[in-house]
Amino acid sequence: GENVEQHPSTLSVQEGDSAVIKCTYSDSASNYFPWYKQELGKGPQLIIDIRSNVGEKKDQRIAVTLNKTAKHFSLHITETQPEDSAVYFCAAGAGIKAAGNKLTFGGGTRVLVKP
């Protein structure tokens, strides 16, 4: 089955700096890659997603890049703010109908933005 590796497991940045989280996946058939942010006591919240027909997607301070050949994708957060502190998860969705909406998640990255 699909396996998603996420690095780093923890990331500490100064407010205003950029943060980058990287993920690799094993199944070349995967074609959907969402990112989730989880704050304490809450469920994961979808912040951005990308599909395999796109190499990059941006939404304000957040951007995601995808390299299908290398089977890796990354989340970039620019101009970090204290409210960006949370745990971030990458995930991969298989590109087949039989898999439905099943996602395989990475292990998570705890991001701390220091004021």
Added chain:
Amino acid sequence: KAGVTQTPRYLIKTRGQQVTLSCSPISGHRSVSWYQQTPGQGLQFLFEYFSETQRNKGNFPGRFSGRQFSNSRSEMNVSTLELGDSALYLCASSIHRDYNSPLHFGNGTRLTVT
């Protein structure tokens, strides 16, 4: 529009008991998925339901089961609870598309087994 609602928020059960968790999806969402979240194993897929039918299942023992009702609400049941079942159980809903439809999660039910 209201988000995904999970009840109860917290549960404490004893080994050997069974438990039922409830999930109400976002209005109009027809697919409901369940995930288990633990510090050691992370987020793991349990199962997905669409139109009252289980369309996919993860690698969990048969003690874990679920169902979906005609109004898309879903329940999951864990029988013969074990200490290792202590976890945050998350429900997510999505507007059905064939596959890879964005998931919207609830805040989960925290289950503690003693």
